[in-house]
Amino acid sequence: MKKNKKLLFRIELNYAFVQSGFWLAHLVLQGFSAVFLAYKGFSNTQIGITNSVMSVLSICFQLIVSSFSDHRSDIPIKRIMASLMLFAMISSAMLMKLPLSITLVAIVYTIGGGIHNANSALVNAQIMQYVNAGLDVNYGWPRGVGSMAYAITAFILGNQLDKHSPSILMPLYMVFIFLTIIVCLLMPNVSSVADKSVALYVQEKNSDRTTFLQMIRGNRTLFFFLLASVLLYMGQTPNMLFLVRVVYHLGGGSKELGICMLIQSGMEMPAMFVVPTLLKKYKARNLLVFSFIAYAAKTFIISMASSMSIMYIAMFLSVLCYGLYGVCASFFANDIVAQGEKVRAQGLVSLASYLGAIIGNLIAGVLIDGIGINALLNISWVIQSFAAAIMFMCASIDKKRAAKL
Numbered sequence: 001m002k003k004n005k006k007l008l009f010r011i012e013l014n015y016a017f018v019q020s021g022f023w024l025a026h027l028v029l030q031g032f033s034a035v036f037l038a039y040k041g042f043s044n045t046q047i048g049i050t051n052s053v054m055s056v057l058s059i060c061f062q063l064i065v066s067s068f069s070d071h072r073s074d075i076p077i078k079r080i081m082a083s084l085m086l087f088a089m090i091s092s093a094m095l096m097k098l099p100l101s102i103t104l105v106a107i108v109y110t111i112g113g114g115i116h117n118a119n120s121a122l123v124n125a126q127i128m129q130y131v132n133a134g135l136d137v138n139y140g141w142p143r144g145v146g147s148m149a150y151a152i153t154a155f156i157l158g159n160q161l162d163k164h165s166p167s168i169l170m171p172l173y174m175v176f177i178f179l180t181i182i183v184c185l186l187m188p189n190v191s192s193v194a195d196k197s198v199a200l201y202v203q204e205k206n207s208d209r210t211t212f213l214q215m216i217r218g219n220r221t222l223f224f225f226l227l228a229s230v231l232l233y234m235g236q237t238p239n240m241l242f243l244v245r246v247v248y249h250l251g252g253g254s255k256e257l258g259i260c261m262l263i264q265s266g267m268e269m270p271a272m273f274v275v276p277t278l279l280k281k282y283k284a285r286n287l288l289v290f291s292f293i294a295y296a297a298k299t300f301i302i303s304m305a306s307s308m309s310i311m312y313i314a315m316f317l318s319v320l321c322y323g324l325y326g327v328c329a330s331f332f333a334n335d336i337v338a339q340g341e342k343v344r345a346q347g348l349v350s351l352a353s354y355l356g357a358i359i360g361n362l363i364a365g366v367l368i369d370g371i372g373i374n375a376l377l378n379i380s381w382v383i384q385s386f387a388a389a390i391m392f393m394c395a396s397i398d399k400k401r402a403a404k405l
Contacts, residue, residue, distance in 0.1 A: 048365020057114030066347025158258015233356025271323025
């Protein structure tokens with residue numbers, strides 16, 4: 001028993017470093033995307049289009065990578081992740097060292113970002129493979145540590161960008177992603193620490209190979225969950241991409257932007273510590289409905305904000321937004337699909353977020369340049385309200401499905 005607890009803690013601690021490294025790299029690459037691209041001479045519309053194209057590539061890479069991972073049981077997830085991170089690292093080196101035109105910057109940035117984002121589903125699948133193999137690992141606190149690392153670094157980086165050029169972002173990305181590759185490869189192989197067979201967490205060797213389309217068509221719960229997630233991210237992603245514009249509109253600067261990101265990500269950590277306990281008492285579907293409502297409420301408050309104080313208050317609602325969604329979505333997707341579809345289910349959840357980002361970012365840049373940030377915020381909370389309604393419908397369908405089992 002003592003040995004088992006020691007093993008679980010070793011996995012969780014290692015995974016906490018993976019989460020921290022990945023999200024720190026994500027922060028400098030995409031958390032300050034609008035700042036970096038504006039520094040390179042991009043307009044709001046160009047920033048929106050660039051991030052939408054990145055989301056398209058992210059979807060393509062997600063589909064290929066998650067399907068490949070499900071079908072190739074002989075290649076550990078961590079090796080696939082490390083390979084993708086290495087390619088993303090090369091892209092960041094090109095952005096840092098080569099004198100590129102705006103067009104070439106957009107091409108390299110979108111490809112590198114798309115490859116980086118392809119890992120987001122695998123990061124979740126990496127811990128879920130231990131869960132599916134019968135190990136009682138805790139997803140919550142390692143993910144919470146990642147959020148806290150993101151929050152603290154966002155605050156520090158926000159202050160530093162007032163003093164230094166955004167050119168520091170790409171070197172930082174290379175450092176963070178390199179460290180993530182190391183800790184990722186240090187994760188123990190599931191087959192060496194679990195009693196159950198490998199077939200429990202990857203595509204079963206002799207099982208029927210379902211396609212993505214067959215998965216969605218044959219699973220109403222999954223379909224409505226993905227639809228709700230697309231709408232959620234249509235409203236959410238543009239707000240995060242152009243958070244800097246909202247802050248500047250309220251009279252703030254890079255320091256205030258860093259504070260917003262600190263509060264937002266910092267509030268996610270307490271929720272992620274508590275969620276595993278909540279999941280023992282409440283169904284993931286019900287927590288997700290609550291989270292969707294919180295997202296809409298948060299964006300509504302931001303749209304009504306007349307000062308940075310109200311903006312900070314809205315950021316505190318993040319404890320009920322991604323703080324709940326980040327963990328519950330992974331468990332919910334894992335539970336509602338069959339064996340052999342687990343990794344692809346995580347990929348589809350990430351795919352839904354990128355599809356929402358494509359639509360949202362395309363509209364956002366044009367709206368801000370045309371009729372202003374307030375119009376974007378009002379449209380966003382209305383879309384998120386629709387997402388909450390669909391998530392409620394999804395929860396009802398899943399409840400009926402579970403009752404028949």
